[in-house]
Amino acid sequence: MSELTVNGQRYEIEAPVERSLADTLRTDLGLTGTKVACGEGHCGACTILLDGIPTLSCITLVHLVGDRDVTTIEGLRDHPLVDAFVRCDALQCGFCTPGQIVSASALVEADPNPSREEIRHAMSGNICRCGAYPKIEEAILTWQG
Amino acid sequence: MARLIRTEKEVEGNYTEQWIVVEEDPLERWPAGALETVGKPVPREDGAERARGQATYTADLQLPGMLHAAVLRSPHARARVKRLDLSKVADTPGVRAVLGPDDLDVFTREPGYPGAPVAAAAADSYGQAARALDLAEVEWEVLDPLLDPDEAVREGSLHDEPERYERGDAEAGFAEADVVVEAEYRTQTVLHNSLETHQSVCEWNGDTLTVYISTQFIWGVRSEIAEKLGIPEDKVRVVCHYMGGGFGAKNHPGQYTFIGAEFAKRTGRPVRCALTRREENLASGNRHATIQRLKAGARADGTLTALQGEFVMAVGWEGFQSWTAGPMKMLYGCPNVSTVEYGAKINTSPNAAFRAPGFVEGTFGLECLLDEVAAKLEIDPLELRRRNHADVDLVDDRPFSSKNLIECYERAEPHWARRQEVRARSEGPWQRGVGMASQIWFGGGGPPSYAWVRVGSDGRATVITAMQDIGTGTRTAMAQIAAQELGLPIDRVQVALGDSARGPYAAISAGSSTVPSMGPAVRAAAHDAARQIIEIAAQRFHLEERVLSLQDGKVVSADDGSWEVEEVTGLLEDAQILGKGARGPNPTGMRVLTFGVQVAEIAVDVETGEIRVERVAAIHDVGRVINPLGASSQVEGGIIQGLGHTLSEERLLDPESGAVLTQTLDAYRMPTIADVPEIVTELVDIPDEHLTSLGAKGLGEPPIIPIAAAVANAIRDATGADVRSLPITREEMLRALAEAKEKARGAPAAV
Numbered sequence: 001m002s003e004l005t006v007n008g009q010r011y012e013i014e015a016p017v018e019r020s021l022a023d024t025l026r027t028d029l030g031l032t033g034t035k036v037a038c039g040e041g042h043c044g045a046c047t048i049l050l051d052g053i054p055t056l057s058c059i060t061l062v063h064l065v066g067d068r069d070v071t072t073i074e075g076l077r078d079h080p081l082v083d084a085f086v087r088c089d090a091l092q093c094g095f096c097t098p099g100q101i102v103s104a105s106a107l108v109e110a111d112p113n114p115s116r117e118e119i120r121h122a123m124s125g126n127i128c129r130c131g132a133y134p135k136i137e138e139a140i141l142t143w144q145g
Numbered sequence: 146m147a148r149l150i151r152t153e154k155e156v157e158g159n160y161t162e163q164w165i166v167v168e169e170d171p172l173e174r175w176p177a178g179a180l181e182t183v184g185k186p187v188p189r190e191d192g193a194e195r196a197r198g199q200a201t202y203t204a205d206l207q208l209p210g211m212l213h214a215a216v217l218r219s220p221h222a223r224a225r226v227k228r229l230d231l232s233k234v235a236d237t238p239g240v241r242a243v244l245g246p247d248d249l250d251v252f253t254r255e256p257g258y259p260g261a262p263v264a265a266a267a268a269d270s271y272g273q274a275a276r277a278l279d280l281a282e283v284e285w286e287v288l289d290p291l292l293d294p295d296e297a298v299r300e301g302s303l304h305d306e307p308e309r310y311e312r313g314d315a316e317a318g319f320a321e322a323d324v325v326v327e328a329e330y331r332t333q334t335v336l337h338n339s340l341e342t343h344q345s346v347c348e349w350n351g352d353t354l355t356v357y358i359s360t361q362f363i364w365g366v367r368s369e370i371a372e373k374l375g376i377p378e379d380k381v382r383v384v385c386h387y388m389g390g391g392f393g394a395k396n397h398p399g400q401y402t403f404i405g406a407e408f409a410k411r412t413g414r415p416v417r418c419a420l421t422r423r424e425e426n427l428a429s430g431n432r433h434a435t436i437q438r439l440k441a442g443a444r445a446d447g448t449l450t451a452l453q454g455e456f457v458m459a460v461g462w463e464g465f466q467s468w469t470a471g472p473m474k475m476l477y478g479c480p481n482v483s484t485v486e487y488g489a490k491i492n493t494s495p496n497a498a499f500r501a502p503g504f505v506e507g508t509f510g511l512e513c514l515l516d517e518v519a520a521k522l523e524i525d526p527l528e529l530r531r532r533n534h535a536d537v538d539l540v541d542d543r544p545f546s547s548k549n550l551i552e553c554y555e556r557a558e559p560h561w562a563r564r565q566e567v568r569a570r571s572e573g574p575w576q577r578g579v580g581m582a583s584q585i586w587f588g589g590g591g592p593p594s595y596a597w598v599r600v601g602s603d604g605r606a607t608v609i610t611a612m613q614d615i616g617t618g619t620r621t622a623m624a625q626i627a628a629q630e631l632g633l634p635i636d637r638v639q640v641a642l643g644d645s646a647r648g649p650y651a652a653i654s655a656g657s658s659t660v661p662s663m664g665p666a667v668r669a670a671a672h673d674a675a676r677q678i679i680e681i682a683a684q685r686f687h688l689e690e691r692v693l694s695l696q697d698g699k700v701v702s703a704d705d706g707s708w709e710v711e712e713v714t715g716l717l718e719d720a721q722i723l724g725k726g727a728r729g730p731n732p733t734g735m736r737v738l739t740f741g742v743q744v745a746e747i748a749v750d751v752e753t754g755e756i757r758v759e760r761v762a763a764i765h766d767v768g769r770v771i772n773p774l775g776a777s778s779q780v781e782g783g784i785i786q787g788l789g790h791t792l793s794e795e796r797l798l799d800p801e802s803g804a805v806l807t808q809t810l811d812a813y814r815m816p817t818i819a820d821v822p823e824i825v826t827e828l829v830d831i832p833d834e835h836l837t838s839l840g841a842k843g844l845g846e847p848p849i850i851p852i853a854a855a856v857a858n859a860i861r862d863a864t865g866a867d868v869r870s871l872p873i874t875r876e877e878m879l880r881a882l883a884e885a886k887e888k889a890r891g892a893p894a895a896v
Contacts, residue, residue, distance in 0.1 A: 033198020093616025
């Protein structure tokens with residue numbers, strides 16, 4: 001039995017040693033906003049924040065999280081980036097979108113006015129197969145409305 | 146009144162006669178251009194749910210007691226199972242059932258491709274099922290795979306008879322040509338890689354099977370399952386509210402669904418069968434590779450006298466054979482055309498439709514060939530295409546229902562005119578150029594498709610139809626169409642879709658057909674509801690129906706009377722108005738097609754072979770545009786996916802064993818945000834006056850079609866090199882540059 005803090009809430013979890021943070025979030029805690037698309041750390045769909053740092057939850061073992069704070073898309077539902085993504089049509093099928101928003105939230109936290117180059121650098125680990133990229137860039141450029 | 150009519154139905158070039166029932170009277174056409182709601186940019190209805198992670202995809206569904214299936218797949222491209230013992234799998238803790246070739250015909254003892262399913266286990270967790278399968282005892286006899294499509298053609302290993310098409314006399318056409326160009330083009334196998342992998346959850350409730358599935362075709366899945374299981378169609382309920390991408394690969398139930406349904410039956414539990422990313426890249430379909438041996442003849446003025454093509458398609462072990470010769474037959478007004486298509490049966494994974502199947506590949510070959518003709522004749526490539534414009538469809542000798550390709554060319558001019566300036570920006574090893582390519586595709590949709598519109602006493606409307614929104618934004622487009630017809634603000638219309646038990650039959654989301662198939666049905670249903678509101682208002686206010694209309698949430702009369710809609714519908718209390726609508730026929734005797742042109746600006750580092758695409762202008766003619774915001778997203782997405790095909794994506798095989806080397810997303814390289822050029826979208830937005838009450842065609846596929854050729858032609862413009870193989874890797878780029886250099890010296894090219 002160990003403890004996990006997700007979106008400010010403490011959970012007691014019981015998980016086998018090899019369990020990923022993504023599986024714990026989705027299956028045990030029912031937080032299915034975090035998507036798993038590749039399961040091997042290549043696509044960014046499962047991105048969450050660990051103490052504010054974008055982290056791939058599908059290749060993070062839940063028992064290694066320790067007392068770091070986990071933030072998932074469920075903890076960012078009122079972030080202005082959500083409105084910006086919708087307004088700019090920065091999503092199509094939407095399966096990568098929670099991961100995109102989590103990554104973007106860390107970027108605008110570090111720099112509220114990132115340049116196009118900085119956005120492209122920070123967001124290049126989040127694959128969008130539908131190709132919403134131009135509008136994702138637009139949404140992050142204009143996230144403050 | 147329901148009218149039974151006999152009409153022609155076209156599905157991607159094939160016409161069949163069929164009976165359809167048309168329920169609505171023809172509606173008046175809306176004027177062209179932006180209306181109150183239709184034609185205006187509207188953010189997608191379900192955007193916030195998806196962005197916040199609140200939308201429940203098939204992958205997110207958790208049912209009480211649900212089991213997870215894992216599949217044992219052949220590691221060999223071609224083999225025989227000599228002995229299979231699953232007893233240790235069945236005895237593993239957590240495993241609830243196992244299935245093998247004796248239980249279900251989706252499993253095989255003679256796999257013909259790597260990834261073919263051999264057996265499966267269902268367990269309490271996916272990990273338990275997958276690990277249990279490691280204990281399966283399989284003795285393989287490994288056989289030599291057939292991997293080379295040309296060799297397959299020589300050996301007669303084909304899926305069908307070769308498909309031949311002749312128009313006019315190609316030999317005579319070449320004889321009268323002033324210039325003849327021959328070239329061989331190759332395109333690679335590419336993988337769909339929707340981010341939500343193929344999957345379903347199956348659950349039996351009594352004798353009814355509920356299938357939650359990530360699909361492009363709720364109703365097709367329903368009938369295929371009913372047929373295979375031998376049960377009535379109304380005993381199968383198919384649910385898909387949200388799905389994470391399809392791109393053509395999710396038109397059918399798939400082996401995984403039959404595996405899940407059988408496990409669910411045997412265990413009495415709901416069962417998820419989901420492909421892993423690696424399985425997705427092994428066995429869920431792909432765009433097949435092609436070899437295209439093409440020849441074009443033209444007079445000195447650029448008029449094409451003959452086109453000829455031999456197309457070898459590496460279809461794989463089974464699956465869909467795409468229409469690679471389509472662009473050569475359809476794009477230009479060339480009187481003499483001769484094509485032959487071979488679908489090679491080889492030991493690679495089954496093919497599946499992939500966004501404009503065949504036309505992406507065939508357009509790359511044809512449009513590069515056209516530029517080689519233009520270069521030889523020293524004619525402007527855009528001008529060459531104008532001179533060969535097809536005024537009627539020469540395949541069926543039919544008029545087009547509408548065609549604004551010349552208008553697309555006009556609008557391309559300012560982008561095309563940038564080439565002097567672009568070339569002038571070449572610097573050091575970075576050479577810059579501009580290329581273009583045209584696009585032709587289907588996209589007219591067709592019947593049958595149905596919708597209902599329910600209006601409550603609060604004056605809010607719900608569109609009900611069991612269609613799916615695969616991420617293209619069709620939910621929003623349908624809301625716009627209903628809102629326009631009902632004269633309601635968009636925020637008072639919602640769309641309920643995604644469940645075969647909760648709405649009428651709806652068309653497949655493939656072939657760029659959702660908006661042209663579903664849109665007219667939704668408009669007809671909204672019209673029926675609006676008519677009823679007006680009838681009620683007329684009686685309530687003692688006015689004639691003909692002086693009343695619905696606008697801006699109000700019933701308005703010709704003499705300036707105005708009542709909120711809910712004042713009328715509120716009379717009903719709990720009663721509801723229900724409008725019904727159906728998609729009428731396509732125009733008989735006409736070809737309904739989409740057209741466009743793209744202009745690409747690129748830079749090539751001639752020392753390293755690195756290619757950067759810097760700007761793409763896309764001009765497409767898809768009839769009336771319902772939502773310009775969503776439409777521009779479709780265009781950008783198509784171009785970006787196409788740039789992956791053009792420059793970086795390729796399924797690689799071990800040439801000896803046929804094993805797939807690119808099963809993971811680090812090896813299979815899809816575009817990232819850092820790879821995206823500036824994209825300028827222009828839609829001609831002229832309603833097709835012969836097609837339905839909307840005049841709208843589909844847009845999902847057109848934008849991916851011309852991009853590869855536009856980039857390749859820009860490379861020729863920048864460097865003089867003829868790239869002829871996709872993806873245009875640095876290796877291919879450097880080969881083409883070396884060949885061009887040799888050619889310039891007048892010496893034969895080094896191979």
